[in-house]
Amino acid sequence: MSQNNKEFTVATYTMDEWAQIKTKAAESLMLPVGNEIEYSISFIALLLQAQNERWFDVNSVSDEVRCLAGLSSCTVTKDAEPLFKNEFRGQDFWHKHFFDARFIPKNISNELKRDSAEFKLWINKEFESLPEDEALRINWLIHQYSIGALEYRAGIHESVSRPTDKKRITGEWIIYKPYQGKLYFLDIAFHNQGSELYRTLKAHCEAEYPFLFH
Numbered sequence: 001m002s003q004n005n006k007e008f009t010v011a012t013y014t015m016d017e018w019a020q021i022k023t024k025a026a027e028s029l030m031l032p033v034g035n036e037i038e039y040s041i042s043f044i045a046l047l048l049q050a051q052n053e054r055w056f057d058v059n060s061v062s063d064e065v066r067c068l069a070g071l072s073s074c075t076v077t078k079d080a081e082p083l084f085k086n087e088f089r090g091q092d093f094w095h096k097h098f099f100d101a102r103f104i105p106k107n108i109s110n111e112l113k114r115d116s117a118e119f120k121l122w123i124n125k126e127f128e129s130l131p132e133d134e135a136l137r138i139n140w141l142i143h144q145y146s147i148g149a150l151e152y153r154a155g156i157h158e159s160v161s162r163p164t165d166k167k168r169i170t171g172e173w174i175i176y177k178p179y180q181g182k183l184y185f186l187d188i189a190f191h192n193q194g195s196e197l198y199r200t201l202k203a204h205c206e207a208e209y210p211f212l213f214h
Contacts, residue, residue, distance in 0.1 A: 040208055040209065057100050078170055080094050091214065150169075154168075175201060
């Protein structure tokens with residue numbers, strides 16, 4: 001048979017076989033597995049691709065999933081929030097940020113734009129107590145307006161009086177939905193998706209979980 005006339009067989013799987021495949025893939029991604037957690041094919045496939053092509057650290061997604069499932073302490077990213085605009089209204093889909101090193105510049109920029117009075121007061125106070133050493137003072141300011149701003153945004157900076165109120169670290173989104181006692185992790189969303197997010201989510205997941213959409 002010539003190379004141009006090769007025959008291909010399309011693999012088909014039962015739902016039980018898909019479940020086994022997803023469980024093995026989830027375990028390889030260090031995602032928790034159990035009766036109260038479900039991952040869509042799209043979610044698993046995207047994470048495998050992200051891992052293979054090094055889009056982001058998939059362990060950061062696993063950390064957030066463990067937090068949402070109550071299996072570990074939560075990270076410094078923003079708390080989970082419902083999606084309620086446009087087509088998401090009334091459907092109880094949620095999103096949780098996950099963090100990656102490539103999001104550091106954006107988080108620092110966003111925090112400096114906030115121009116926090118608490119952070120500025122602390123910097124002014126501490127700056128006055130520094131030794132009269134120009135190089136030391138310059139290096140200190142550079143650190144505070146870079147790493148310090150990131151720590152402040154995460155709620156772990158030494159100037160923060162109530163850390164739990166300060167978590168504002170953002171990244172891309174984990175889209176999930178709690179339904180009948182189970183957490184369904186459905187997709188990874190990117191900020192540039194905008195108004196296409198719901199249609200993309202529906203295209204990726206409705207066939208697998210029609211009961212989650214209405």
